[in-house]
Amino acid sequence: MNSTKGIPILLVDDDEDDILITRRAFERYEPKNILYVVRDGDEALDFIYHRADYEDKSIPTPGLVFLDINMPRMNGFEVLRRLKNDPEKRHIPVVILTTSRREQDKIEGYNLGVNSYIVKPVDFTKFMEAVSTINLYWSLNQLPE
């Protein structure tokens, strides 16, 4: 298991409540993983590409991205499109974590190459289970490419 080191995880979400809940779910599951949080798509790309506020090269490239769809400025699909079109970044596993159960959102997500799609459960326990399963799976399958 890779869990001794912990992997940097980026959470892209604009809902403060959901951020708090997600953060707690991660802490409960595996406190060694470092969770970084950004509030919209633009900021997510800044983080990944070390731009603007994130120029500091010591900031790690995330090993897993949790991405919301509906966000101000740039939405999740656009972030996904850019990452998956960039040969340097396309290996980063991206999981859409959203409230939307819409079929067309799921289809668009998978068309753009998302690695997993989770609808946020209302119940915290279930939420935690979902997040931890995904976290475990993708941190074990770090594809080099």
Place this chain on the structure above:
Amino acid sequence: MSKDKEKAAAPESGDDYREYVRKRLALIAPVIQKVSLGEFSEKIDIPQGAEDEFTELLVGLNLMIDDLRFMFDENREKTAELERRFTELSVFNEIGRALGSTLKLAELLEVIYNQTGRIMETENFYIALYDDRSNTIEFPLFIEEGKRTDVPPRKFGKGLTEYIISNLKPFLIRDDVVNVTRRLGIDMVVRGAEPKCWLGVPMISHEEVVGVVTVQSTREPNVYDEDHKRLLETVANQAAGAVANARAYEKLERRVRELGAFNEVGRALGSTLKLEEQLKIVYEQARQVMPADHFYVALYHPADEEAGAGAEIEFVFNIQDGLQSPPRTRSFSSGLTEYIIRTRKPLLIQRDLRSRIKELGLDVVVRGTPARSWLGVPLIVRNEVIGVMAVQSVEREEAYDKGHKEFLASLASQASGAIDNARAYRELENRLTELSVLNEISQAISSTLDIEELYGVVHEQIKRLMPVENFYIALYDAQRDKVSFPYAIEHGQRVPTGEGEWAIRRAGHGMTEHVIRSAKPQVVQGDSQAQLAKRGINHIGKVSRSWIGAPMIVRNEVIGVMASQAFDPKIRYSRKHLRLLQLVANQAAPAVENAKAYAVLERRVAERTAELQKSNESLEDFVYTASHDLKAPLRAILGFSQFLVEDFGSMLPEEGKMYVERMSQNAKRMERLIDDLLELSRVGRVKEPYEETDIDELLNEVISTLVPGENVSVCVEGPIPHIFCERVRIGEVFSNLVSNAIKYNDKEHAEITVGFEDRGEEIEFFVADNGPGIEERYFEKIFKIFQRLSSDGSGTGVGLALVKKIIQGHKGRIWVESEVGKGTTFRFVLPKHPERMEEEQ
């Protein structure tokens, strides 16, 4: 999905439209029941500290439901309005059809009665016919308290019926009929119970009252309103012409019979009613006495102002050079024949025809070899000139003398009575033929609502009545004062309209407009076009030799014109054609109007259907998204209350923990509610594939997940036949019904039975329990969303609405049977092959 699309395509015919719209509405109906904030808060105990969150949530949800309800109500109103218009239109159409298909008065009245009954109460209904000659009123159809009654004719008096006949206007008395009539000085003839509400409208044909149609209620006032008045007026207007025709036909039949009897007598005297034979006999007699190589009999037709026809001379019998030539007609001008008609005296010209004509101040163009001698005498019947009989000789002067003149005059006076009778008989015969032809026309006309087809039929039938080269139908839009030409034939070929001389135009000074303005049929010959031009009437398009046009009139307004033009000099439209064309126009006008109305209605239904579909889609979309947005705050409430207990549980007193616990429970309930709502919206939106389903197996799965427990027994009476259905959803139906039966059971031992009855193409299932039962007044209500009979907080009030919606989606139906204290049985019927039913439809 593609199947859904196919289903969504709007059906084409009226009945299917209605069904379609109704189905679309039924689909969304259950989603949109009223829920007040008050009701809501009763069901959900709002925990302290979370009031704001909850209030916001509930207000949001409630606003959403309000919106949906508003949209639903609006659509329902529109549909109701459309349905009403459909019934009205079909009633008018039925009447129109009957008017076309029978000339029997009794049948006609029967149809009017039956059809009126479809749009208003006709417990008391009668049709009175007015005969202005005998000044009597008869009641060929009289319905009293739903029963047919014989009412004898009466002399025109001071009753309500007479009031309408005199005023030519509909009359609605909503209430207090007795006093209203008394004040008006009406001497009401009351038979049986006094009317509480009375409505009568006149039947008016060609500005004359034919009779009155009446409905009345003896039960209560205000049964009829302005709408009924308008409807009954339309019915009466439609019927009036046909009733007048039917009466005329009956009178004609009688006269023909009388004349036939006269004919028998006449035959004994060597006479006959055939005009031509009659004239031949006269000719033979004349020929024996004088040179008659050229002989003719002309009939005089005086001008008919009402029909818009000028005076005419009809040469019914012509001998030229000893040979008979076909009859012809010309306008009354100023020839020798007209001279005799005017002077009523015989005229003998022995020589110098041309100078004599000049002397007499006549204007005759002599064609061919001029006659050298000419002799003409008037035909006089009952002191009226009915025609002229003339002989001429091209051989010699002084071919005729005074003796000839006297002989011909006496021959004329002997023959004129017989000629007149024969002429009358011929006209009657013609009328009968025309009527039967018209009858065929209107039958053809009434059988279609397709306006293009209708024009075609009219054209075909007019061709049977008169020579036609060019023919067109013009429609007049009175509001915009515009004339359009939806149908035009040039030299027997349909030509495109809407451009060139057939372009839509502002009503100007053409012949068509002349017919529209005068509301009278018009005939114009090539030679009289110059005269028309003087009166400011232009001939638009090609100048024809003969033009004839008749207005189509509906409710005293000209809605259009049908016209025919001839270029062949042999074709000359006369008064006869004028009358025929007008008759056809009268027959066609209501049908054209109906077809126009139908086309408009059809377009409107298509628009509404599209609107409805769109609002339906956005509505479902809305329910879906809104429900998701409602879940985010719930997640926060649940999450944070859990964190609160986890992190600070030790600091909270028991009461505080209890509150937090209640908070979570309610949030979870809210989540269930939203999930149910989502599922409900999904059932309407997404169709699952139909598959052959083993119901026994499905029931096993469902019941095992419900974990009934020790004191619950669920008994399935199998084996149940397989059916085609949306498997998971039918599972939900059973799951909901069985879990309800368990949840609400109040007995120590809950007994639940699931069973079925095979009904061939359908299966009836039942889920019976021994629970508390449901009062009858809730039998309908329980299937409505948010209607809960128990307040224990475990149900969401969506379950049965969902069940009903799923079953309706399978073209099935559900109902409940119950006795309070004994138990409840839910029964529902599902077709075994719902897909097949769909295809058949």
